[in-house]
Amino acid sequence: MLVSMKAILDDANKNNYGVMAMNSINIEMVRGGIMAAEEEHSPIIIQFGPGQMKNHAHMEEMLPLVKELAARVHVPVALNLDHGSDFHVLTDCINAGFTNVMFDGSSLPYEENVRRSAMISALAHGMGCSVEGELGHVGQAAASDDTDVDLYTNPDQAADFVNRTGVDALAVAIGTAHGAYPKGKIPKLDFERLRLLKETLKMPLVLHGGSGSGEENLKQAVAGGINKINVATDAFEAAKKGMLDALKEDPGMDYLHLCMAAEESVKQFVKAYMKVIGSSGRYIYGEAVSTSRE
Structure with a gap:
């Protein structure tokens, strides 16, 4: 069901668990993710970024696909625009029936981020x-932005931001x-900052850059108050690995x-x-959640 x-x-915030938000660019990824959610009795968030929609995951084709597949299952599925910044793209997605949009004003001056987010x-x-x-800025692993403390979210400023904008979730x-992080690197997360943000x-709260963060980091982040985890790179690698493994087994x-093979992977x-x-197991009995608009 689309919600x-x-x-x-x-619900994740109330009951202290994380929800996967997977960037998906074709039917194999969307169906693989939604069928995984059904089998795990778990909610899932399917999302596309503006670049992905422009290059391959065209909204006109992907939106009906997500709606159809969500209507076949008994767990909550949300459709999110990831890292929206262009006003026309954001409003097009709202008009089309996305059940969430992310406005990313993290690179803007603070007051402009507040104004546009509101x-x-x-x-x-x-x-x-x-x-x-x-709020704050989740940069690029290749540029080592994860180590730049100046980009991290300030809890006091975050309280002002949420109060003035009315956002429903905050990426920190x-x-x-x-x-992708450099080979062998696992990022060091500021869990004390996360604790203060949650309190x-x-x-x-949303964790962007979930790919390559390490299982223990993910578990501790959820325990500290993260409720949505964005995954793109690792999901694309899973699809790629499924194909490569299948070709290795049968080159023809x-x-x-x-x-x-990609979908199953x-x-x-x-x-x-x-x-x-x-x-996993949060919707074994198909408990109802607030449904989205048609």
């Missing part, structure tokens, strides 16, 4: 769509970064079965991830 991301994350929140909420904001910077805000395998990856972050 608001707020409905999913409010505007998007007002527009989205009026259409039954929830909103994720970002505590030591992760987007993309101050008492709302759903046709494209149909390669796609099936994504599904198994997502199921394992859900167990780590504590979302």
Whole structure:
């Protein structure tokens, strides 16, 4: 069932578990993720970034796909725009039926981030769509942005930001970064900062750059108050690995079965991830959550 991301994350916040938000760019990834959620009795968030929608995961094709697959299962599925910054893209997604949009104003001056985040929140909420904001800045692993403490989220400023913008969830910077870390590196997260953020805000918090962060970091982040974990790089690698392993076993395998191998690999990856972050088994009896608008 397609629901608001707020409905999913409010429950995760109340019951202290994490929800996987997987960037998905084709039917194999979307179906693999949603079928994993159904089998694990877990909520899931499917999301696309503006670049992904422009290059391959076109909204006009992917939105009906997500709606159809979500309607077949008995667990909550949300559809999120990841890292939206362009006003027209954000409003197009709200109008089209996304159940959440993320406005990323983290690279803007603080007051401009507040102004634009508040505007998007007002527009989205009026259409039954929830909103994720970002304060601090989750940069790129390749640039070692994860070690730049100046980019981390300030708890006192975060309280002002949430109060003035009305966002439903907040992406925080505590030591992760987007993309692949250098080989062998596992980021060091600022769990004391996370504790202060959770105590101050008492709302759903989001960890961007979940890929490559390490199982123990993920478990500790969830225990400290993270409720949504964004995963792109690791999910793409799971799909790629499924295809490569299948080709290694059978070099003559046709494209149909390669796609099936990628989907199965994504599904198994997502199921394992859900167990780590504590979302498995949360909807064994199909408890109802607030449904999204049509």
